[in-house]
Amino acid sequence: MDKQITQDLADIVGENYVTDKVYERKLYDHDIAPLPSEISIIFNILPDIVIKPRTVEETSEIVKYANLHGIPIIPRGASSWGYGGTIPTKGGIVLELKELKQIKNLDLENMTVTVGAGIRWKTLLDYLEENGLTFNVYPSSALSATVGGWIATGGLGIGSLKYGHLREHIKEMKVVMPTGEIITLSKEKTGNSKMFDSIIGSEGTLGLITEVTLNIHKKPEKIQPLLIAFNDIETLVDLIKKVVKMPVKPFFIEIQDRDYLAIKRSINLTAPDVSFLALFVYEGPAEQIEINSEYLKRLAQEMKGVLLPDELAEEEWDERFYYMRIRRAGPTLLAGEITNPLTKLQYVIDETKKIKDKHNLRMGIKCFMVSEDTVLFMPMYLADERKRWKFLSLLPIVNEITSVGLKAGGAPYGFGIWNSFFLKDVFGDSKVNEMKAFKKKIDPKNIMNPGKMYKVETKFGIPLWGFTFRVFTTFLGVLKYF
Numbered sequence: 144m145d146k147q148i149t150q151d152l153a154d155i156v157g158e159n160y161v162t163d164k165v166y167e168r169k170l171y172d173h174d175i176a177p178l179p180s181e182i183s184i185i186f187n188i189l190p191d192i193v194i195k196p197r198t199v200e201e202t203s204e205i206v207k208y209a210n211l212h213g214i215p216i217i218p219r220g221a222s223s224w225g226y227g228g229t230i231p232t233k234g235g236i237v238l239e240l241k242e243l244k245q246i247k248n249l250d251l252e253n254m255t256v257t258v259g260a261g262i263r264w265k266t267l268l269d270y271l272e273e274n275g276l277t278f279n280v281y282p283s284s285a286l287s288a289t290v291g292g293w294i295a296t297g298g299l300g301i302g303s304l305k306y307g308h309l310r311e312h313i314k315e316m317k318v319v320m321p322t323g324e325i326i327t328l329s330k331e332k333t334g335n336s337k338m339f340d341s342i343i344g345s346e347g348t349l350g351l352i353t354e355v356t357l358n359i360h361k362k363p364e365k366i367q368p369l370l371i372a373f374n375d376i377e378t379l380v381d382l383i384k385k386v387v388k389m390p391v392k393p394f395f396i397e398i399q400d401r402d403y404l405a406i407k408r409s410i411n412l413t414a415p416d417v418s419f420l421a422l423f424v425y426e427g428p429a430e431q432i433e434i435n436s437e438y439l440k441r442l443a444q445e446m447k448g449v450l451l452p453d454e455l456a457e458e459e460w461d462e463r464f465y466y467m468r469i470r471r472a473g474p475t476l477l478a479g480e481i482t483n484p485l486t487k488l489q490y491v492i493d494e495t496k497k498i499k500d501k502h503n504l505r506m507g508i509k510c511f512m513v514s515e516d517t518v519l520f521m522p523m524y525l526a527d528e529r530k531r532w533k534f535l536s537l538l539p540i541v542n543e544i545t546s547v548g549l550k551a552g553g554a555p556y557g558f559g560i561w562n563s564f565f566l567k568d569v570f571g572d573s574k575v576n577e578m579k580a581f582k583k584k585i586d587p588k589n590i591m592n593p594g595k596m597y598k599v600e601t602k603f604g605i606p607l608w609g610f611t612f613r614v615f616t617t618f619l620g621v622l623k624y625f
Contacts, residue, residue: 144191144234148212152194152236155204160242161194168193171237176225177475177528179535186560186594187602188230190217190237197242199317199325199353206351207323209236215593216321218347220261220292223284225478226559228296228346232594233602240291243353246270255314257356260291265464277362279306283511286464291352294343296557299482299513301463305392305426307514310343317354318342321586325353341581346559347592349585363426366394367436370456372417372449376400376489379419382446383485386423387515391435395424396512397463400492402499403507406469406525413458415451422459466509469523475534478523479541480556481548485516494547495522502540519556520548558596564607566596 149163162168172178172188182188191214196202209216215235222229231237243259246267250256256276258267264285271277280302282288293300294316298309306312315329316339328339342349373379376398383396399420407414414420423439425432440450462468470476483491492508499506499522506524513519522544528534545555545565554569555562567575579597583589594600599607 144214148214149192151208152192152205155208156194156196156201160197161192163192165189168237171219171239172230174222174225174227174229176227176477177534178227178230179528179531179538185601185607186230186232187234188232189234190231191234193237193239195239195242199243199319202238202240202243202351202353203319203323203325205236205238205323206319206321209590210322210588213588214590216351216590217592218295218351220289220295221263221287223287223292224296224557224559226555226557226561228557228559228592228595230560232560232600235590235593238351240351240353241289243291247354248356249274254359255356256359257315257354258290260294260352260355261289264288264290264293271359272362275362276359278302278357278359279312280309283463283466290355290357294352294355295345295347296559298343299519299556301395301511303513304387304396304511304515305394310340312358313343313355314358315356316342316352319351319353321350321588321591326350344557346557346596348582348596349591351591363428365429365432366424366426366460367432368453368456368460369423369425369436369439370451370459371421371423371439371443372415372451373419373421374417374447376419376492378446378448379421380485380488382442382448383421383512385442386439387512389435389438391425391427391431392515393423393435393439393512394426395422395463397422397459398508398510398518400508402505403469403509403523406472406505406507410469410471412462412468413455415455417449420459421448422456424460466521467523469507469525472505473525473527475526475528476523477526477537477541478521479544479548481520481545481553482513482517482556483520483548483551483553485512485518487551487553488518488520491520491547491551491553494550495520495544498540498543498547499524502537504537504540520553560595560599563596563599 153161168190171190215233217231217237219229219237219239241261243261245259248257264281282293282300317327328335330336401418404414425435504524508522510518510520526534526537549568
C-alpha cells in the first residue's frame with residue numbers, strides 16, 4: 144500500500160499506533176484457530192496496515208478515510224473466535240479496537256455502566272464485583288473476549304439460561320458506520336431499533352461498535368454450584384427439562400462427556416470418571432437458593448444421578464473461563480459451536496461420536512444451556528498443526544459437525560468466513576437477500592469486513608459458492624493419505 148496512506152493514518156492516531164511493517168502485520172493474518180498457509184492462495188489474509196485508535200473520534204476519522212479511498216476495514220477485538228471473522232480476505236486495514244478499553248461511567252442511580260468496546264469482559268466483571276455489582280450475561284471466553292467483539296459475534300453465554308440474550312441487557316451502543324458517521328443506537332429510540340438489532344451479531348460487516356452502556360445489578364447474596372454425575376444423556380436431559388421450568392431457573396447449566404473429562408485428566412486437571420457430568424449453578428437470595436438446591440438434589444436422586452462433593456462443584460465453577468485448557472493435550476485444538484434444541488441433544492451427541500470414530504479423533508464434548516430449550520453444543524478435538532497434511536485433512540470435520548447440528552434444527556454459532564456457506568441453511572433465501580440488500584444500502588462500497596457472511600470472495604473477486612466450498616473441503620479430507 145502507498146506509504147502516503149500509512150502517513151495519513153498516522154496523522155490521525157500518531158506514529159506509535161499504526162504500522163505497515165511486515166513482521167507486525169503477520170500477527171494479524173489469523174485468529175485463535177490455526178490457519179494453514181495455503182489459505183493465502185485464496186484470500187489476501189495479510190493486512191496492508193494495522194491501526195489502533197484510542198478514541199471513538201479517531202475510529203471515525205479512520206473509517207471516513209477508508210471509505211473515501213475504498214480501502215477494506217477489518218475490525219478486530221481480541222480475536223478469540225475461530226471462524227475467520229477478523230481475518231482479511233482482501234488485505235486492507237485491520238482496525239484493532241482493544242485500546243478503546245476505558246470504563247467511562249458507573250451510574251448507580253440507573254444501574255448502568257458505560258465502557259469502551261475494547262475492554263475485556265473479565266476486566267469489567269472484576270471491576271463491577273469490586274463495587275458489589277455484576278452483570279447478567281457474559282461469555283465463557285471472558286478472559287480474552289472484548290465487550291464489542293462478543294456483541295458483534297455472539298451474545299449467548301454464561302447466564303443466558305436465566306437472563307436471556309445479551310441484547311436484552313444493552314442500554315445503548317455507539318457505532319461508527321461505514322461512512323465514518325458516529326451514531327447512537329438503542330432499542331428504545333424510535334427509528335433505529337432495526338439498526339440496533341442488525342448490529343448485534345453482524346460480525347463487523349455493518350459498522351464498528353466503539354462504546355456500550357450495559358445494564359448491571361447488585362451481586363447476588365449467594366452463588367451455589369452443584370455437580371451431578373449421570374450414566375446417560377437421556378436421563379440428564381429429562382432432569383434439565385424439569386429444572387428449567389421452575390419459577391427460578393438456574394443461572395447456568397453445563398454438561399461434559401466422558402471423553403472430555405478423560406482429556407482433562409490426561410493433563411492433570413480434576414475430572415471424575417463418569418459418563419456425563421452436569422454443573423448446575425443457582426444465584427440469588429440465600430433462602431431462595433436453598434429451596435432450589437434442595438429441589439434439584441431430590442430430583443437428581445430420584446433419577447439416579449450422583450451428587451458430587453461441594454468442593455468439586457466449586458472447582459468446576461471456578462474453571463468456567465478455562466474450558467480450552469485441554470488444548471495442552473493437543474498441541475492444537477479444533478472445535479465446533481452449534482446451537483441445538485435440547486430435545487435433539489441425544490441425537491447430536493450420537494452423530495458426533497460417529498464422526499469421532501470415523502476419523503479416529505481424540506474428541507470431547509462440552510455444552511451449556513443458553514435458554515430453556517436450547518443448548519450451545521461444543522465438540523472439541525485435538526490435532527497437531529505441525530503434521531501438515533494430516534492437520535489439513537482434519538479441518539473439514541468442523542463442517543461435518545455443523546451439518547449434524549443443522550439436521551437437528553440447530554445453527555452454527557456465528558458465521559465468519561468458514562460458516563458463511565451455511566447462511567442460507569439457517570435463514571433461507573428471502574432473509575439472506577434482505578440482509579444483503581441492507582448491507583449494500585449502508586455500505587455501498589463494501590469496505591466493512593468484506594468477503595464474510597453474505598458472500599465469500601477470493602482475493603481475485605471470484606465468489607466462492609457452497610458447491611465450490613464442498614469440493615475444496617473434500618479435497619482437504621483426502622490429504623490424510625499423504
